[in-house]
Amino acid sequence: MRRQARKTGFYTAVVLLVLFSILPIAYAVLTIFKKESELFDPGSNPFLYEQGATLKHLVFLFTGTPFPTFLWNSLVIGVFVVAITVVLAVPAAYALARLTGRWGESSGMAIFLVYLIPPTLLFIPLFRIVVWLGLANSIWSLVVVLPTITVPFCTWLLLGFFRSVPRELDEAALLDGCSRFTAFRKVVLPQALPGIGACMVFAFSLSLSNYIYSVTFISESASRNLSAGVPTELIRGDVYFWPSLMAATAIVAIPLGLAYGLLFDYLVRGFQSAETG
Amino acid sequence: MSAAAQGGWFARAGDALERPRVLGTVMLAPAVLYIVAFVAVPFCIAIALSFSDATVGDPTISSFVGLENFRAVMQQEAFMSALRNSIIVTVATVVGIVVLATIAVEILAREFPGRRLVQVLFMLPWAMPVALAAITWLWLLDSQFSPIDWLLVQLGLLGPGTPLGPAKHLYYLGREWLGLGSVVFVDIWRTLPLATIIVLAGRLSIPRERLEQAQIDGAGFFRVLLRIIIPALAPVLIVAILFTALLVIGEMSTVALLTRGGPGHSGQILPYWAYLKGIESGDLAQGAAVSLFLFPVLAAAAIVALRFAARLHRD
Numbered sequence: 001m002r003r004q005a006r007k008t009g010f011y012t013a014v015v016l017l018v019l020f021s022i023l024p025i026a027y028a029v030l031t032i033f034k035k036e037s038e039l040f041d042p043g044s045n046p047f048l049y050e051q052g053a054t055l056k057h058l059v060f061l062f063t064g065t066p067f068p069t070f071l072w073n074s075l076v077i078g079v080f081v082v083a084i085t086v087v088l089a090v091p092a093a094y095a096l097a098r099l100t101g102r103w104g105e106s107s108g109m110a111i112f113l114v115y116l117i118p119p120t121l122l123f124i125p126l127f128r129i130v131v132w133l134g135l136a137n138s139i140w141s142l143v144v145v146l147p148t149i150t151v152p153f154c155t156w157l158l159l160g161f162f163r164s165v166p167r168e169l170d171e172a173a174l175l176d177g178c179s180r181f182t183a184f185r186k187v188v189l190p191q192a193l194p195g196i197g198a199c200m201v202f203a204f205s206l207s208l209s210n211y212i213y214s215v216t217f218i219s220e221s222a223s224r225n226l227s228a229g230v231p232t233e234l235i236r237g238d239v240y241f242w243p244s245l246m247a248a249t250a251i252v253a254i255p256l257g258l259a260y261g262l263l264f265d266y267l268v269r270g271f272q273s274a275e276t277g
Numbered sequence: 278m279s280a281a282a283q284g285g286w287f288a289r290a291g292d293a294l295e296r297p298r299v300l301g302t303v304m305l306a307p308a309v310l311y312i313v314a315f316v317a318v319p320f321c322i323a324i325a326l327s328f329s330d331a332t333v334g335d336p337t338i339s340s341f342v343g344l345e346n347f348r349a350v351m352q353q354e355a356f357m358s359a360l361r362n363s364i365i366v367t368v369a370t371v372v373g374i375v376v377l378a379t380i381a382v383e384i385l386a387r388e389f390p391g392r393r394l395v396q397v398l399f400m401l402p403w404a405m406p407v408a409l410a411a412i413t414w415l416w417l418l419d420s421q422f423s424p425i426d427w428l429l430v431q432l433g434l435l436g437p438g439t440p441l442g443p444a445k446h447l448y449y450l451g452r453e454w455l456g457l458g459s460v461v462f463v464d465i466w467r468t469l470p471l472a473t474i475i476v477l478a479g480r481l482s483i484p485r486e487r488l489e490q491a492q493i494d495g496a497g498f499f500r501v502l503l504r505i506i507i508p509a510l511a512p513v514l515i516v517a518i519l520f521t522a523l524l525v526i527g528e529m530s531t532v533a534l535l536t537r538g539g540p541g542h543s544g545q546i547l548p549y550w551a552y553l554k555g556i557e558s559g560d561l562a563q564g565a566a567v568s569l570f571l572f573p574v575l576a577a578a579a580i581v582a583l584r585f586a587a588r589l590h591r592d
Contacts (some may be wrong), residue, residue: 010389014395017380020301021398021399021402021466022398024410024414025401027416027417038423045427046422046427089308091305091533092305092309094304095282095300095304095305096300096305098297099298099299100297100298100299100302114316115523116576117572118319118526118527119527120529120548120551121527122319122323122563123552124323124551124554124556124564125319125322125323125326126315127321127556129318131313131320145315148311148315151308151312152312155308179294180294207508208406209405209408211406211408211533212530212548212552215552216552216556227407227530230412231408231412231534236535240415240416245412248409249412249413253405254400254401256405257400257404257405260396260397260400261398262393264396264397268475268477271477277530
């Protein structure tokens with residue numbers, strides 16, 4: 001009896017948590033297929049389809065707006081940012097975990113201090129640097145700048161992963177005659193692959209998510225990404241293209257949510273080793 | 278001869294790379310150089326800008342004006358309101374996150390059917406770009422068509438002659454405190470997944486035997502939570518608080534899209550004000566001064582928090 005009550009209580013909590021998390025996305029999905037006449041009728045029930053559904057808004061998003069361009073730009077930026085992040089953060093994290101001795105031990109704190117300097121502090125001088133590099137109004141400005149957010153975070157996360165790999169593994173490889181770099185590449189790196197995977201997901205979504213650099217560096221529609229493009233181009237003055245806007249958010253959110261959800265356990269493991277490392 | 282010299286050079290370089298210090302420096306260098314070029318240098322430029330009289334029209338940092346920008350900035354009403362709101366929003370979000378993350382962790386630490394699906398749905402708010410998430414909330418909180426208003430009216434809570442009435446709409450984003458409250462709610466909503474992952478990592482590190490032993494000793498759920506779980510989680514809660522605070526204090530898109538800092542400037546926050554000053558009105562120096570304002574406080578708070586977490590961790 002008491003057990004039953006506990007179970008009911010637990011599942012109620014699960015349902016409430018899920019509702020809280022998906023509320024705006026669920027309502028967004030509901031909105032995509034609504035007819036305008038129903039959407040803007042104050043008397044209609046906003047949770048039902050009383051006049052049937054339509055694909056019009058979804059089609060309009062892909063044919064009548066620059067959304068496909070934004071999507072493509074974000075994808076290109078994301079892929080390059082992920083690549084740069086992995087190339088910079090993986091060796092750095094390994095070096096701090098294994099090679100730099102006492103100096104590396106307090107590095108967790110130093111990385112955090114870099115993380116402490118938020119984009120809002122840097123966007124004005126970085127804008128000048130971007131202009132100086134000739135990258136203003138180009139997606140490459142974001143490719144160059146966004147790793148400032150992802151590299152410190154991923155180095156910190158990977159540091160924990162590398163520390164959780166037993167030292168005996170590298171030492172055995174060194175005794176077998178491997179060079180230090182080969183020991184890293186062949187023995188330690190494969191052990192840290194889940195961590196690198198988690199970092200790639202984080203780097204990709206952080207690159208998509210940044211707003212302040214996107215609106216500061218790029219003002220040309222053709223070079224805008226999702227974060228800057230959707231709010232500025234799909235909202236014209238006071239005219240909100242609600243169903244198309246909702247389609248734009250849902251199309252981006254659902255695949256990313258899936259990626260995060262499926263990597264959930266890896267992410268937790270990553271933080272576990274980062275915190276105890 | 279040259280081939281031999283080259284071979285010797287390679288061999289010597291190879292030998293050097295066998296020394297941990299050398300290899301470590303070589304592997305660390307690219308990341309450090311990148312961070313210096315794109316974080317440390319701009320950070321110094323930001324400081325220099327805040328003491329200069331640079332504008333978009335004349336962006337050279339030629340003449341220094343001392344603390345003039347900070348003084349000018351502090352005399353603006355919008356700045357004082359932004360400072361106040363940034364602190365309120367950050368503190369309120371952190372409090373909400375600590376409570377909700379502790380609850381969410383207790384749910385997600387258990388095995389139950391459908392756990393995978395719950396994880397996917399739970400991560401959605403964090404997975405979305407913040408600006409897009411803000412747009413979905415903009416629609417939910419719309420002044421005319423908010424489904425929340427509609428529900429409240431159906432429940433008899435909103436409308437003429439009801440507790441929240443007489444208007445049929447609450448105008449969430451058009452009122453000072455309701456607007457700020459909405460921003461806090463959205464910030465809690467979007468940062469909860471990350472905070473939960475951080476805390477969950479700590480929760481799963483608690484030895485299972487300790488929890489089981491407590492249950493055998495007859496401790497109930499809340500007793501175990503208060504006596505064992507929460508004290509053990511203190512260090513990771515601090516890390517979660519730090520991450521949340523940094524994410525919230527540096528993000529302008531929620532406010533930029535939801536309330537636009539309004540009504541008037543009563544809902545303004547520091548990063549958005551810095552953006553409006555520095556980019557939209559082109560006063561680089563004052564924009565830099567606004568964005569730098571909280572940095573010393575933030576840095577000190579973070580160092581104290583991390584030291585504290587490290588000490589808790591050792592005990």
